[in-house]
Amino acid sequence: MKWVDAVIQGLLLGGLYAQYAIGMSLMFGVMRIVNIAHGDLVVLLALIGISLAAVFGLGPGYIILILVPIGALIGWILQRGILNWAVGEDPLPSLIATFGLSLALQNFMLTVWQADTRSLDAGPLVVQSVDLWSIRVGVLPLVICGVALFLTWALHMVLKTTKFGRGLRAAAADKDAATLCGVDTKAIYAQATAIAVAVLGIAAVFQAARTTVAPSDGGAQLIYAFEAVIIGGMGSIWGAFVGGLILGVAQVVGSRIDPGWGILIGHLVFLLVLAWRPQGLLSRH
Amino acid sequence: MNSSPLLAARALSAGYGDFQALFSVDFDVFAGEVVALIGANGAGKSTMLKSFVGLVPIRAGTVTFDGRDISKMPAHALASQGLALVPEGRRLFRGMTVEDNLRVAADRARRLPAGVPAWTLERLYDLFPILGERRGQAVEKLSGGQQQMVAIGRALITQPKLLLCDEISLGLAPRVIGEIYAMLPVIQQSGTAILLVEQDVTLASRSSNRICCLLEGRIVLSGRSSEISREAIAKAYFGVGHEVG
Numbered sequence: 001m002k003w004v005d006a007v008i009q010g011l012l013l014g015g016l017y018a019q020y021a022i023g024m025s026l027m028f029g030v031m032r033i034v035n036i037a038h039g040d041l042v043v044l045l046a047l048i049g050i051s052l053a054a055v056f057g058l059g060p061g062y063i064i065l066i067l068v069p070i071g072a073l074i075g076w077i078l079q080r081g082i083l084n085w086a087v088g089e090d091p092l093p094s095l096i097a098t099f100g101l102s103l104a105l106q107n108f109m110l111t112v113w114q115a116d117t118r119s120l121d122a123g124p125l126v127v128q129s130v131d132l133w134s135i136r137v138g139v140l141p142l143v144i145c146g147v148a149l150f151l152t153w154a155l156h157m158v159l160k161t162t163k164f165g166r167g168l169r170a171a172a173a174d175k176d177a178a179t180l181c182g183v184d185t186k187a188i189y190a191q192a193t194a195i196a197v198a199v200l201g202i203a204a205v206f207q208a209a210r211t212t213v214a215p216s217d218g219g220a221q222l223i224y225a226f227e228a229v230i231i232g233g234m235g236s237i238w239g240a241f242v243g244g245l246i247l248g249v250a251q252v253v254g255s256r257i258d259p260g261w262g263i264l265i266g267h268l269v270f271l272l273v274l275a276w277r278p279q280g281l282l283s284r285h
Numbered sequence: 286m287n288s289s290p291l292l293a294a295r296a297l298s299a300g301y302g303d304f305q306a307l308f309s310v311d312f313d314v315f316a317g318e319v320v321a322l323i324g325a326n327g328a329g330k331s332t333m334l335k336s337f338v339g340l341v342p343i344r345a346g347t348v349t350f351d352g353r354d355i356s357k358m359p360a361h362a363l364a365s366q367g368l369a370l371v372p373e374g375r376r377l378f379r380g381m382t383v384e385d386n387l388r389v390a391a392d393r394a395r396r397l398p399a400g401v402p403a404w405t406l407e408r409l410y411d412l413f414p415i416l417g418e419r420r421g422q423a424v425e426k427l428s429g430g431q432q433q434m435v436a437i438g439r440a441l442i443t444q445p446k447l448l449l450c451d452e453i454s455l456g457l458a459p460r461v462i463g464e465i466y467a468m469l470p471v472i473q474q475s476g477t478a479i480l481l482v483e484q485d486v487t488l489a490s491r492s493s494n495r496i497c498c499l500l501e502g503r504i505v506l507s508g509r510s511s512e513i514s515r516e517a518i519a520k521a522y523f524g525v526g527h528e529v530g
Contacts, residue, residue, distance in 0.1 A: 163392040170378045170389040176340055177376035182364035182393030182443060 005135050006256045007249055012137065014248020015145030016210065019203035020225035021232070021240035022152055023196030029235025030172045030192045031087050036098040039222030040105040041197055045071055045204035046213040047109060050118045060122045060205050067201030075197030079190040087189065102218065109215035122209035144206045151199055152241040159237065168192060172235070227270040233280025242282060246273075289352070291316045291478055292337065292368075292447055296346035299336035306332035308502040309346065314447060319469065319479040321489035321510065324499035325522060330482040331373055333499070334449045338363050338370045351446060365395045367446035371453055373482075375436040377424040384420040386435055387442050395444040402475070409438040412468060430461035437468070447478045454485060466492050486518055500524050 020042060027033050035041075048070065049063040058066075082101065086093040128139040159165035170178040171185045178185055207213060207221070228247050232239025247266050254265025273281065290313035300306040306329040314320050322330050335341040337348055339360030348356045350368055358366070369390075378386050387406060397403050410417030413434040419427060424435055433453055440448055454462040469492055473479060483489035490496055490510040498506040498521040506513070506521035 166381075166385055166389045166392060169381055169385070173378035173380060174376050177372060177378065178389065179340070179360045180338060180364060180370050180372065180376075181390035181439060182361055183389065184359070184361040 001135070002256065003253070006253045008132070008135055008137060009141070010249030010252035011245050012141030012145050012248070013252055014228075014245035015141065015148040016203065016206055016244075017224045017228045017247050018148040018241045018244030019144070019151065019199060019206065020221060021228035021244045022148075022155060022237055023199045024225045025229045025232070025235060025237055025240035026155070026192055027196050028229065029237075030168055031083070031094070031189055032091055033083060033087060033094040033098070034091070034226070035196075036095065036222065037102040037105055037218070038098075038200070038225055039220065040102050040109075040218030041071075041074065042200050042204050042207060042221050043213050043215060043218045044105055044109060045074075045197075045201050046120070046208040047113050047118065047215070049201075049205050050120050050208055050213070051113075053120055060120060060125075060209055063120070064202055064205045067204060068198045069201075071201030071204075072194040072198035075194040076190050078197070079193035080186075083193065084186050084189060102222075106215055106218060113215055115214060115216070117212040117214040118208070119212045120205060120208035126209060140206075140210060144210070147202060147206070148241060148244065151202070152237055155195070155199075156237050164188070164191065224266075227266065230280060231270055231273045233283030236280065236282045239280055239282035243280070246281075288315070290314060291351060292480075293349045294333075294337070294346065295349075297333075297336065297343065297348060298345040299332055299341050299343050301332075301341065305344070306341075306502050307336065310499075310502070310504055312497065312504060314478055314480050316446070317473065317476060317478055318495060319473055319481065319493045320495045320497060321481045321483055321493035322497050322499060323483060323486055323489050323518070323522065327501075328499040329502040330499055331451055332502075334370055334451050334480070334482060337449060338368060340370075364390070364393060364443045364445075367395050367444065368449070369440035369443045369445035369447075370449040371433075371436050371440045371451060373451040373455065375432050377432055377435055377439075379425050380423060382421050383416055383424055383427070383435055386424055387439055390439045391442045394442060397444055403444055404438075404441045404475075406442070409442060412471065413438060428461075430457050430464065433457060433461075433465055437465070441472065441477075445477055447480060448472060450479060450481045452482055452484060454483065454488065462488070486515075486522070490518070498522055 024035060024038050027035050045067050049067050052058055052066060053063055082097055083094055086097040125140050129136045130139060159169060167183045168188050170181065171183055171188045175185050224247060228243035229240050231246050232243030246269065250269035251262045251266040255262030292314040294310055294312040297310045298305065298307055322333065324330050332341050336343050339358065343356045347354055350366060355363060355366060378389065387409065415431055416434055416438060424432060437453065453465060466488065469479060481489060481493060493510045496508060496510045496513055497504055498518060500521060506517060
């Protein structure tokens with residue numbers, strides 16, 4: 001029972017990683033951009049949310065409603081202002097651009113919010129739990145995982161059935177051919193990054209409600225998102241979801257073996273997948 | 286064909302990086318005609334098509350299409366102007382179905398005036414029945430000829446006034462080439478002009494109203510396909526000084 005419990009808790013933790021990972025996977029899949037500032041954007045949005053909650057006394061639901069459009073706007077500006085100039089065949093310019101952005105964001109956040117750790121008060125939701133077959137499951141992790149599943153499905157449907165989704169997949173498969181079909185790839189890129197960062201607006205609230213955030217936390221969040229994307233298969237949306245869950249299970253099971261091993265086991269599972277199936281579990285290629 | 290040309294290039298120069306491929310070219314395509322562009326490898330045929338659709342930057346000169354200067358328009362805006370290219374090597378969207386490949390283009394197609402028959406998925410499936418049968422399959426599962434049909438269909442469904450075809454016979458079996466070239470008169474009769482780049486000179490002259498020959502980035506021969514002699518073509522193709530064998 002101890003291990004069943006560990007796996008379930010791991011799946012629920014993985015829901016948060018999945019929320020980080022789907023946006024990263026989307027950006028990589030379409031533009032071959034590995035966004036090094038991904039984790040810092042989560043932290044930035046979380047800190048904005050925490051400040052909004054403190055100033056206006058808003059609950060986490062309202063904070064999500066505010067952070068999603070803010071995230072979309074940040075993503076759109078980021079792509080139009082910086083990344084559209086760096087994107088191309090060579091992955092290095094965008095890597096350097098997002099690395100620089102990561103440093104700039106961390107210092108910006110240190111200036112505005114100082115180095116304190118902060119958290120978002122989500123009320124009784126944080127401590128509530130339900131019994132599932134005599135395993136206690138927290139309501140908040142369950143909500144996080146449910147939201148991650150919904151977001152993954154919704155994004156999958158958008159990519160599969162809408163004009164935007166077809167244009168985006170076409171731009172990902174062959175940029176020039178997509179241009180010939182009338183697809184404005186730069187606009188599609190801006191929309192994709194807007195979606196990726198908008199999703200982080202949701203993840204940021206859950207992260208801040210579940211635990212604490214500080215301006216320098218972005219790096220760890222980036223690593224989890226990156227590992228989830230690699231495990232699942234770069235560019236695959238469902239892969240990012242599954243990768244997030246696997247990483248969560250590995251960390252929780254690892255920490256039950258020894259409390260100090262959780263993160264390490266997560267990294268080891270990531271390295272194992274990289275060695276055994278470098279294209280990722282759900283990748284077609 | 287005494288009206289103004291559908292596409293007109295004037296003193297067009299274009300190239301990649303340090304390499305200039307086209308030198309001050311003047312070139313016209315009129316509504317409803319089929320023009321074949323021939324020339325040796327590296328003569329600048331593909332570059333010319335790509336410069337029309339904005340995939341290769343224009344260094345000097347202008348390109349007007351249907352009365353508008355398109356030389357500074359963004360490439361993605363040209364499809365909705367009525368200019369479509371079937372790119373060399375087909376360049377389909379891998380991982381997407383036949384129908385989704387076509388719909389990417391249909392989503393952003395030129396809006397037609399009322400009463401003008403449009404290219405629809407149904408009409409394309411009538412023209413190429415095999416595509417209708419395989420509409421739900423990923424394009425990489427199709428044979429080379431079927432993929433070429435998707436590439437042509439994808440260009441047609443943008444409702445072009447002018448269809449540019451870059452070596453659509455490349456790498457295909459002769460029977461399949463015949464099937465694909467048999468579609469060109471159908472496309473022409475629907476009112477779409479066609480500009481072909483073709484390596485096979487016999488095929489090019491048989492399927493076109495007019496032939497232009499490029500040599501080292503300059504047009505060296507132009508005339509009605511039925512009137513140009515093979516000797517004249519051979520001389521233009523290889524340049525002056527080569528013996529015609």
